[in-house]
Amino acid sequence: MLLVGALALALLPFSQAPALAAKLIADIDLSNQTMVVKQNGVVKYRWPVSTGRKGYSTPTGSYSAKWLSRYHRSRKYNNAWMHYAVFYHGGYAIHATRDTKRLGRPASHGCVRLAPEHAAKFFSMVERNGKRNTRIVVKH
Numbered sequence: 001m002l003l004v005g006a007l008a009l010a011l012l013p014f015s016q017a018p019a020l021a022a023k024l025i026a027d028i029d030l031s032n033q034t035m036v037v038k039q040n041g042v043v044k045y046r047w048p049v050s051t052g053r054k055g056y057s058t059p060t061g062s063y064s065a066k067w068l069s070r071y072h073r074s075r076k077y078n079n080a081w082m083h084y085a086v087f088y089h090g091g092y093a094i095h096a097t098r099d100t101k102r103l104g105r106p107a108s109h110g111c112v113r114l115a116p117e118h119a120a121k122f123f124s125m126v127e128r129n130g131k132r133n134t135r136i137v138v139k140h
Contacts, residue, residue, distance in 0.1 A: 022064075022135035024125055026094065028112055030058060030140050033104050035094070035112065037122060039129070047118045050097065050107040051138075058110050060138045063088040065131040068123065077109055084119035086126050088136040095119055112138070 025038045030051050037045040051058040066087045074080040076091060085095035094112040096119035097103070103115060114122065126134050 023133040024129040025135045025137065026122065028058075028094075028136070028138045030060070030106075030138065033106065035114065037125070039125065044125075045118070045121070047114055048104040049094075050099070050102050050105060050113040052108055052110040053106040056109045058108070058112060058138060059089055059092060060140060061089070063136045063138075065126050065134040065136060068126060068131070069093075070123065082111070083116065084114075084123035086123060086134075086136070094122060094136065 023040055027036045027038065028034075028049060028051070029036075033049055033051065035045075035047050035049045036043055037047070066089075069085045069087070070083065072082040072085040072093070072095065074082055081098060082093065082095040085093040087093040092111055094114060096116040097108075097113035098116070099107065099113070100115050103113065107113070
């Protein structure tokens, strides 16, 4: 009986590994101004983004999705349009922009901006996979 208990404890970390791994990952590259979306380890999308322009940074790190807001408006920046917002670090979010001509270069106050159709798609993927199963990784 003791041996069975020890074996069960030894195998516990391996049995939980898939549950702890993110099913949906958004890899944001600040240098290239791109976001690669991976689901279950498979690249599904590669989209241009706009991140923090001069004087406004986009924080780097690895985050989980915290909360979602389909029709969000910024209280901080003059009621700015932030539809399909996936918040991941304080007031920072991945969200839609109407200023699509600036995608591919820094242009935001620090959030990660996407074309509206891409933001809607990512928002929907986060809803389906769950916030706890979503990882947002921002790197240079």
